[in-house]
């Protein structure tokens with residue numbers, strides 16, 4: 294069993310086929326959740342599973358998986374996977390590599406005739422990236438998707454309803470995707486690092502210790518539309534200035550935080566003309582911290598700054614909270630299984646926290662969950678993100694051997 298390896302050519306062939314779906318001229322992919330491109334990628338996965346003669350499963354949250362059943366029907370399931378959706382104009386590796394590595398591990402175990410003491414499932418979770426809701430499929434499966442997140446999705450209600458309709462999913466059915474926690478043996482995910490630390494450390498694998506919390510706000514500043522030529526500067530209620538004040542003051546306030554980050558990813562002025570003072574400015578704000586204390590401190594600092602910015606420019610302010618995921622620790626047992634796998638494969642592993650959100654975060658609420666990173670370059674959430682193929686293969690082999698480790702420990706009680 295120690296010499297078992299995944300099939301690198303089969304894995305790469307699938308990776309390249311999938312990367313062509315929704316591909317962009319810049320070399321990335323554009324597959325926002327439940328868009329036509331994303332649905333095409335999901336169909337490709339489904340057809341791949343059928344062509345390989347494996348069992349396919351879809352749940353009411355639209356999660357797709359390949360299943361390798363174990364003979365004991367009552368046994369729990371070990372889930373492996375990630376997501377096939379991308380951010381707008383994203384890269385080829387974020388999420389897709391993890392789904393295909395999971396699938397390749399499942400095929401390798403099937404082909405080797407290995408009997409596992411649990412069902413094995415390679416899963417593609419719906420809407421990880423948050424163009425609609427964020428961790429939609431994984432939180433639904435874990436039974437921890439609050440109804441408020443569907444009522445106030447980050448991408449807006451209309452986009453969510455259109456996406457669900459396009460995919461043939463019913464909002465009212467999504468909670469039925471929840472699985473009983475005792476039916477889940479665990480969850481393992483492979484992902485590109487999306488940052489430079491593994492390469493800087495000269496390491497092959499990052500064993501993720503935990504993931505940041507992520508909070509999202511939609512801020513709406515409202516003032517008065519006015520003539521841009523005849524209204525004196527002091528007499529304006531310029532919503533654009535309120536938004537600009539908020540961006541600058543928040544960025545300055547971040548100097549008193551260390552591990553925390555914020556991002557204003559989108560701004561919209563209305564009515565939006567050269568010669569009208571904007572009466573409305575909408576800003577999307579995302580904040581992240583590895584600790585709950587950091588999340589709480591950021592939330593109150595940012596809320597106070599938004600109110601102060603509104604007061605300063607004589608504006609009204611609406612703060613719409615659009616979802617929050619808590620900081621999460623990865624399972625020590627799964628980190629240990631990954632360490633053992635790296636040791637067996639002669640790969641250098643280092644522990645690493647994650648600044649990105651991942652499906653592992655949702656599963657960690659209900660079962661042992663953990664993940665690994667492989668080195669990547671070009672940053673991420675852009676078409677330049679890249680991982681060398683040997684690093685992808687290393688990652689998939691670590692995932693394979695972590696499953697075998699986990700199975701040993703599981704069988705041994």
Ligand code: GLV
Nearest residue numbers: 422648649650651
């Ligand atoms: C997901 O990739 C996120 O961290 O935004």
Ligand code: MN
Nearest residue numbers: 387388421484
């Ligand atoms: Mn991802």
Ligand code: MN
Nearest residue numbers: 380387422674
């Ligand atoms: Mn991502």
